[in-house]
Amino acid sequence: MKYIICYDIKEDRIRSRIVKYLEDRAFRIQFSVFSCKCNNKEIKNIWQELLRITEDAKNPLLLIIPVCKACDSDILMHGKPLEEDRNVIIV
Incomplete structure (x- = not known):
């Protein structure tokens, strides 16, 4: 299934960690909006x-x-x- 992931985090350090984490698992639509295709277990x-x-x-x-x-x-x-958009493999 496809998912849209959004965040609003004020702290630069924490926001940077989120971005780094999501960039490996999804593609970026906007600065705080990502999209990915994954199964239930992966999204959890x-x-x-x-x-x-x-x-x-x-x-x-x-x-x-x-x-x-x-x-x-x-x-x-x-x-x-x-x-x-690219195919992202979540390991």
């Missing part, structure tokens, strides 16, 4: 790691949205993502 692992990374953040916001195939085809986007 990503969620747990994001929670761990942000445990010391003040007022962190993490959001993971599942996107079904039907909804994916209805997504409207204007402009070019920061990265081109």
Whole structure:
């Protein structure tokens, strides 16, 4: 399934760790928005790691949205993502 992952973190150090983690697992659409294709187990692992990374953040916001195939085809986007979509293998 496809997922949209968003975050809003004020602390530079923590935000940098999130970016580094997500860049290895997803492609970047905007500065704080990523997309990835993975199964239930993989997205739960990503969620747990994001929670761990942000445990010391003040007022962190993490959001993971599942996107079904039907909804994916209805997504409207204007402009070019920061990265081109690529097949990402999560190990």
